[in-house]
Structure formats: C-alpha cells, structure tokens
Amino acid sequence: GAVVSQHPSWVICKSGTSVKIECRSLDFQATTMFWYRQFPKQSLMLMATSNEGSKATYEQGVEKDKFLINHASLTLSTLTVTSAHPEDSSFYICSAPATDTQYFGPGTRLTVL
C-alpha cells in the first residue's frame, strides 16, 4: 500500500517559537494532503486541506496565520505552527489520498512548554 511519512515524530519547543512538520508521500504523488489534529482521547479533527501549487483551504475556526501550510511539490506538504503556545500541544497527523483511500502519516507529537 501507499506510504506516508512524517517528520519529526515528536518535538518539544518553548512557547513563542515556531515548529515545522513535514509530510511526504513516498511512493505516490498527492496533489492534495490533509492535516489533522488529535487531542488525547479525542477524534481526528480536520484542520486544513493542502493543495499543491495553490493556497490551503482551512476549516472553520482554524487560524490560517497561525498554522501555515505549504504544498511545495506533489510529494511534500509542510505545516508550520507559528508562535506556539501550550494549548497547541497535540498530536498532528497528515494524510494523503490514493484514489478513495487515505493513508496517514505516523503523526507528530508536539509539546509546547
């Protein structure tokens, strides 16, 4: 099956700093990728749709200036959490579709001190 990687797998940062998370489709091309956030014992909440070569589409309530998304190529999307605060601490997961099936990355555990 299709493989999606994500880097880093975990990151600890100080409040006020920015953190970049990479999502790559390793063996297929993805014009669209999705970014989710998952708090402990909760479901996956869609944050935004990343579109190759154009602006990302953000879900209602997600601050586009805080969560910067760039889809630079057909295999790479990045999420930058700017001016991170403790409430941004969460599990961030990306996914990429291959036909109907969405394949998920392993996730990034972000802890903001």
Place this chain on the structure above:
Amino acid sequence: GENVEQHPSTLSVQEGDSAVIKCTYSDSASNYFPWYKQELGKRPQLIIDIRSNVGEKKDQRIAVTLNKTAKHFSLHITETQPEDSAVYFCAAKRPPGGKLIFGQGTTLQVKP
C-alpha cells in the same frame, strides 16, 4: 457540511464475542465510508471500507454494512481477540475534494 456521529464511545466484550459499532452521517452526497483502527500513539490504519453502491462488505472477521436510505453504517467484528482492543473510527467522504470527516471514536476493549 458533513457530520458523523458514532456510538458507542466505549465497548467492552469478552474474547470470542462479537462487537458492533454504529455511525450515522448527515450528507446524502457522501459516497465513501472507511473504518480505521488506531492504537495508542500510532497512526490510524484502514481496516475496511465501503462505497455507496454496495450494501455490505466482509473481510475475514470484519464486516461493514451500509444503509444509504437511513444514512447509517456499521462495523461488525466477530470472534473478537485481545489484539482487537483499540480505538475505532468511522468516517465519511463527500465528493469532490476528498476530505474525510471522522466520528468521535469507539474504544473497544476485548477481555481475555
């Protein structure tokens, strides 16, 4: 937009028993319904999916049924084993665009 409701939130069964998880969706245009299994700290793994032109699909001990009229679909796990213990999520996808909307999740515990 699409809204997916999932029940129950927790489910505890004895090893060997069956487990059923139910989901309802709101958007009649949704046409793809996957089920994911997520173990603690890991990525969701697709276990089975169904498209709107099919009423039932089975893969060994796992089956999914879809009732388009009622807009609900269910996951059935038979002969449960301790390794089935995990969080299960249903989801629905509405064309075009492909974004998945997830249910709230069900924590399944299979007691040996």
